[in-house]
Amino acid sequence: MIILLFFVAHWYLSLFVQTFYLHRYAAHKMFTMNPFWEKFFFLLTYLSQGSSYLSPRAYAIMHRMHHAFSDTARDPHSPHFSGNAFSMMWKTKNIYNDFLNNRVEPEMRFDGNYPTWRALESIGDHWGSRLAWGVLYVLFYINFATEWWMYLLLPLHFLMGPLHGAIVNWSGHKYGYQNFDNHDKSRNSLFFDFLTGGELFQNNHHKLPNRVNFGVKWWEVDPTYPVIWTLDKIGIIKLKKARA
Template sequence: MSVFLLALVIFAIGYLINIFYITVLYHRGLSHGSVVMGPKLTKFLQYTGIWVTGIDPKAWACMHRMHHMHSDTELDPHSPKIFGVFGVAMEQLHSYENVLRQLIKKNPKFTRLVSDIPFGVSTLNYKRLWMLPYVLHLVLAVAIGFATGSVILGFAYYAGIMSHPVQGWMVNALAHRYGYRNFSTKDESTNNWLVSFLVFGEGYQNNHHARPKRTNFAIRSSEFDFGYGLCLISQKLGLLRLPNSSV
């Protein structure tokens, strides 16, 4: 196998792991309850989420719920209508940092939004050690580079496993600006087929905002949600359960 193909495989593995955590566990599980996670999986997510993605699970869920409450208004943490398509890239990071600070301070305006989540902000964030997951993955990337003699393979791993900021920008910016609409929602969410393909169904933002509790973000027969496929596989493996109304 050529170095280029191997780099694609390594990137895809890291990307898929990140996608599984974000779209299945953080989004459909913690944020909306459209997949049902048992106590063991919830505990597993509590301790591994930040180490795998670099993102605190509770803070992510809190910011996402704020997004649904205030979608495409001035209170939306990351709306292209307010911050511009490219401005969302940095604003989503600033908003995440602010949400995290408010949760650590136990600001009731924020904590009440995620009071149903049975764990707190990660200890790493309380101790201001948020950079450790990034360092860990950087070390792993360097190790892969040394072991294989290819810097490209190490970079491919890091780019895949730490891909959420790019994924988030595509969903939050492009799928709230470019695409078609199946539903007349109060926000400017759209369905963007390219973003949906790249981010496993997350680009069907108009469908999702119209029916946020629905596990399958695809509505039309021409739409396909790869993230829902991951949910079905996870259910087959006994990792989680899909409610009867998931389709």
């Protein structure tokens, strides 16, 4: 039971920082926050993603490219230009590392206006940090696992951040229904997106990229939106007026 609780907690914490901080804040700037809270959620992103930490800068650049080139050959992670989810993840990893390590200069329209913290970035992307987090996960399992099959969950911990991205980009552009004709293959995969915190409303999001609530129909539930609404009401963030 402890192992399953640990896995669920890691899944949803990692998922929250990805959809709230990396996606809706770093890439889209749907809301603002003061420097203290920006650093707080930056640190929370590192602690939550652990061995699979993703840079807000590299994530924001790639995600902005994804919107501009959705489901074309220039899309960093379209399932329609990869044979399977693993090859799509590998392609995404290579593009991500090119931006992370400044091997490729992004187009000006995709660059800037994202949170940076050079010291924490250096730690988060260092192999020693990733290895240390992996060792911590393994030690936790050694101490609390009660069945052999529980150890099969460890690879998911190691790759939690990229795994969430792969699920969203593969499923959200292949399976489900469309509310809008966006001239791409984006889909809404679930009516209540409890698996990826609203990220699987891809068709809605590609039509309304600055709308903080990814659900559009009354029956489409984005579970991250009530959290964001609450953070706005208590003054931790400030929602921007929605733009088309």
